[in-house]
Amino acid sequence: MAYVFVFCCFVVLGAVTALAARTGYRGQVCDRTVGYEVPDEVKRDPALRQRANGLVAHWCTGAAILSLAPLVPVGRVLLSDGSRGIGTVGLAFVAGYAFVVIVIAGYPFEKIKHLAR
Secondary structure, three states: OHHHHHHHHHHHHHHHHHHHHHHHHOOOOOOOOOOOOOOHHHHHOHHHHHHHHHHHHHHHHHHHHHHHOOHHHHHHHHHOOOOOOOOHHHHHHHHHHHHHHHHHHHHHHHHHHOOOO
């Protein structure tokens, strides 16, 4: 049951980061109805707006791709009908990997807050 939870968490993480990347590619990061909260200076300046869209598109695409990698080993464990497993060290590694992917996905949003400076 724990492997199903881990698998679903990475699927959701991949979907969320892919949707954020899509928002960046469409140029809607600064749009209040579709996008995210950004400083007013970034909303007013076309160059900063373009930079914000590029940051979100680039970093969230990378996070979406990285979130798909653990699906292979966890999927193999799920399909093995209980004959395989991931040890405690492996699960700790998967948790650390998830943390790294989340930090990568959050980086552009923190960077956007400091673009106006």
